[in-house]
Amino acid sequence: MKVAVVGAGYVGLVTAAGLSEFGFDVICIDKEADKVECLRQGEIPIHEPGLDGLVLANRRAGRLDFSDDVMGAVRGAGVVFIAVGTPSRRGEDAADLAFVRAAAEQIGRAMDGFTVVVTKSTVPVGTARMLEQLIRDVRPDADFEMASNPEFLREGSAVEDFLRPDRIVVGLSAARARERMSELYRPLMLRDVPVLFTTFETAELIKYAANAYLATRIGFINEMADLCEAVGADVAAVTRGMGLDRRIGLHYLQPGPGFGGSCFPKDTRALASIARQAGSRAKIVEAVIDSNNLRKESLAERIAQAVGGDVRGKRVAVLGVSFKAETDDLREAASLAVIPALQRAGANIAAYDPVAVAAARQLLSQVEWCEDAYETAKDADAIVVLTEWNEFRGLDLWRLAAQMREPVLIDLRNIYSAGDVAKTPFIYHSIGRPTVVPGG
Ligand SMILES: NC(=O)c1ccc[n+]([C@@H]2O[C@H](COP(=O)([O-])OP(=O)(O)OC[C@H]3O[C@@H](n4cnc5c(N)ncnc54)[C@H](O)[C@@H]3O)[C@@H](O)[C@H]2O)c1
Secondary structure (H helix, E strand, O other): OEEEEEOOOHHHHHHHHHHHHOOOEEEEEOOOHHHHHHHHOOOOOOOOOOHHHHHHHHHHOOOEEEEOOHHHHHOOOOEEEEOOOOOEOOOOOOEOOHHHHHHHHHHHHHOOOOEEEEEOOOOOOOHHHHHHHHHHHHOOOOOEEEEEOOOOOOOOOHHHHHHOOOOEEEEEOOHHHHHHHHHHHHHHHOOOOOEEEEOHHHHHHHHHHHHHHHHHHHHHHHHHHHHHHHHOOOHHHHHHHHHOOOOOOOOOOOOOOOOOOOOHHHHHHHHHHHHHHOOOOOHHHHHHHHHHHHHHHHHHHHHHHHOOOOOOOOEEEEEOOOOOOOOOOOOOOHHHHHHHHHHHOOOEEEEEOOOOHHHHHOOOOOEEEOOOHHHHHOOOOEEEEOOOOHHHHOOOHHHHHHHOOOOEEEEOOOOOOHHHHOOOOOEEEEOOOOOEOOOO
C-alpha cells in the first residue's frame, strides 16, 4: 500500500519515516520546496534524536521519498495523512484550520481510486466531518472515507514514541477506513499496542483532553512550587511524596518556568474555545492557561529579585532557549518571554543552546550567542538555566562560577541538587525550594 503524508514537520516527517519503517511505501510532501530539497539530499531540517538514521535507512531501502507536488504524490495513495500545522488563529484561542483545509482541498483534487484521508494534525471536534464535506464539494465523484488519527508523540522522543506508542486512536464512520487503518497499524497491533476505534468526535476530543490534562498537572505542580516557596517547603519532596502514590504517578509533575512548545499552549486554548462554543465551559483548563501565562510573565521579575531587585546594566547568561531538551523547537518557549522582558528591563543577554541557536537567531535580537556554557557565563551577574539539557547537569560549577562577576545561579528546571550546589561558590535559586548559599 502506498501512503502519502502531507506536511514534513515534526509530526509529518516522523509519521512518514515511521510508516516506511513498518514496510510501507511512503511519500512525504511539503509545500516548502527548500525543505523538500534538503530532505532529498539527506539533511533533516529539525533536531529529533534518531530521526536522521530512520530516514536514511528507509530512503536507502527505497521506501521513503519526498516531494513538493501534492497532486503527483497523492495519486495512487491508499491512505493520505494530513499532518500540517494547526496554530492558534491570530489573536484568538481557536485553532486555525487554514492549512488543514488547503491540504484537504488539494488531496480531494488529486486522489484517485479508493482513498482514506486521515487527520493526524490536532484538530477541533467536528473537523473530520467538515473535511469530509469539503472534499465531497471539491470532488463529488471521489471514492474516499475519512479517519481521525491524532498523534501523541513528544518532541525529543518522537521516533521512539511513534514506533512504540502507548496507544493508537482512530476515529471512523465507515468500514473500509477501519480495514485500511488496521492494515496500516498491524505491525503495532501484533506487538499488543492497544488500538481504540471510536467516532470522529471522540478521537478528536481524546487528543485535546490528553494534552490539557498533562498541562494541568504541570500547572498544578507549578502552583504547589510557588506555595512551597511561600511556606518554606521543598517541592522536590512534595512531588515525590505525591507521585509515589500509584493513583498519581511521577510523570509531568516537574515544576519549571511554565509549559511551552508547539502543543500544550495552543491546544489548551483551543480546547477552552471548543468548550465555550459547545456551551460547556472548561473552567479548569482556562485556569491552567491563565496561571501558565502569569508564570511566564513573572520569570523576569524572579530573576531580577535574585540579582538584588534590578537587572539594569546587568549581564544575564541564559543556558538553553528551546522549549524543552532534545529539540530545537522554540514555539512558545519560556526564552521568548523572559529574554525580551529582561532586555526591556535593561539587562544584557548572553545565551547558549546545544541545538537551537540557528532557530533562535530569527526570533531573538541583541543576544550575544556563545559556543558553550562557560563562555556564556563570562563576566555574568547571574546565570539562568531555562532548558533542562543533559549537558548542563554535568557542568563544573566551580569553573562556571569562576568566570562570573557574581556567582548567582537561577535554576528554573531544578536540574541540580541543592546539597551539591551548597558546596560551590554559588548562591542558588531554584523552583519551589529554599535558596541555598555557599556552605549550606
Ligand atoms: N509537534 C508536536 O510535538 C506534535 C505532537 C502531536 C501532534 N501535533 C500536531 O500535529 C500537527 C503538525 O504539527 P508539527 O509540529 O509537525 O507542525 P510543523 O509546523 O512542524 O509542520 C507542518 C508542515 O506542514 C507544511 N504544510 C502546511 N501546509 C501544507 C500543504 N498544504 N501542503 C504541504 N505541506 C504543507 C509546512 O510547510 C510545515 O513544514 C499540528 O496540528 C500539531 O498540533 C504536533
